[in-house]
Amino acid sequence: MKNNFDVIVVGELNVDIILNQIDSFPEMGKEKLASSMSLTLGSSSAIFASNLSSMGAKVGFIGKTGKDTFADLVLDSLQAKNVDTSMIIQDDSLATGATIVLNFDQDRAMVTHPGAMNYLILSDISPDHLKQGKHLHFASCFLQPGIKPDLANLFKSAKELGLTTSFDPQWDPAEKWDIDIEEILPHVDIFLPNKVEALLLSGEKDIETALDKLARIGNIIVIKLGEKGSILKHGNKVIKATPFLNTNVVDAIGAGDSFNTGFVYKFIQGEDIRVCQTFANLTGALNTTEPGGTAAFTTMANILKIGKERFGYKFED
Ligand SMILES: Nc1ncnc2c1ncn2[C@@H]1O[C@H](COP(=O)(O)OP(=O)(O)OP(=O)(O)O)[C@@H](O)[C@H]1O
Ligand SMILES: [Mg+2]
Numbered sequence: 128m129k130n131n132f133d134v135i136v137v138g139e140l141n142v143d144i145i146l147n148q149i150d151s152f153p154e155m156g157k158e159k160l161a162s163s164m165s166l167t168l169g170s171s172s173a174i175f176a177s178n179l180s181s182m183g184a185k186v187g188f189i190g191k192t193g194k195d196t197f198a199d200l201v202l203d204s205l206q207a208k209n210v211d212t213s214m215i216i217q218d219d220s221l222a223t224g225a226t227i228v229l230n231f232d233q234d235r236a237m238v239t240h241p242g243a244m245n246y247l248i249l250s251d252i253s254p255d256h257l258k259q260g261k262h263l264h265f266a267s268c269f270l271q272p273g274i275k276p277d278l279a280n281l282f283k284s285a286k287e288l289g290l291t292t293s294f295d296p297q298w299d300p301a302e303k304w305d306i307d308i309e310e311i312l313p314h315v316d317i318f319l320p321n322k323v324e325a326l327l328l329s330g331e332k333d334i335e336t337a338l339d340k341l342a343r344i345g346n347i348i349v350i351k352l353g354e355k356g357s358i359l360k361h362g363n364k365v366i367k368a369t370p371f372l373n374t375n376v377v378d379a380i381g382a383g384d385s386f387n388t389g390f391v392y393k394f395i396q397g398e399d400i401r402v403c404q405t406f407a408n409l410t411g412a413l414n415t416t417e418p419g420g421t422a423a424f425t426t427m428a429n430i431l432k433i434g435k436e437r438f439g440y441k442f443e444d
Pocket of ligand 2: 295297298320321383384
């Protein structure tokens with residue numbers, strides 16, 4: 128059967144209201160000023176989908192929004208990046224959520240109202256839609272309580288339909304970390320947590336032990352280490368990749384999602400995991416050169432140019 132999409136993304140959709148250059152950290156009962164503001168497409172899954180599509184992959188999105196102005200912004204932004212939005216369910220009884228991002232230097236504080244993303248459930252994801260893709264990417268399980276109990280089933284059915292799979296768990300705002308990795312990870316080809324998420328989900332105290340444990344349960348395990356790059360384990364092979372360090376970070380919003388983009392982009396082309404990981408480090412670094420998660424991903428030609436000129440990345444194609 129013909130695949131319409133290289134990658135199907137199942138995930139959360141919301142907008143980001145980003146406040147920059149805040150004069151000092153917010154305090155109860157007081158008002159602070161931010162020198163600049165932007166309203167953009169938010170959510171880990173949407174940033175991943177947009178960037179992958181900008182790089183030339185064919186991407187379809189399955190998710191749930193309301194039928195409101197935030198949903199219009201989400202759909203318009205995805206469509207502007209050529210992401211297929213026809214499988215997104217719009218429910219007019221629900222509100223599309225938003226994240227307020229307070230940016231401080233390289234870090235940030237965030238508050239999210241999840242809205243419609245709370246209500247995406249397994250039966251919303253039809254096998255007919257899934258099988259239109261070659262690869263399934265899913266992110267942010269703790270923001271999607273409707274689908275969280277069925278993650279193993281989602282990845283298992285994708286595998287049975289012949290797709291490869293990737294999973295970025297993202298942060299758990301409730302800090303319960305209540306997913307069953309023993310049940311889920313066998314069906315996930317690429318697991319993409321950051322360092323803290325890897326420690327908390329594995330219940331281990333150091334990265335090496337966490338990596339060992341996750342790799343025993345799953346397949347390719349890639350742990351993102353912020354400005355220290357990333358470490359990967361597959362079978363007995365461990366690869367540590369130093370970053371393409373950006374010492375002039377604009378912000379790190381979406382750096383993890385952009386890292387995922389680079390990894391999956393090379394993976395679906397059948398590249399060696401070392402190539403996938405190095406390219407992921409590049410796309411993570413690239414993300415930090417512009418504000419927000421998608422601005423640095425214009426065209427593949429531009430990514431090639433910045434990768435070569437600014438980060439000294441050697442492209443083999
Ligand atoms: N200052 C930097 N210079 C170069 N690369 C960076 C820098 N910061 C992050 N990166 C790249 O981005 C990747 C992802 O960053 P990070 O470890 O912060 O992910 P994350 O915590 O999952 O992010 P997110 O909050 O977007 O989910 C890193 O593995 C690295 O490759
Ligand atoms: Mg992350």
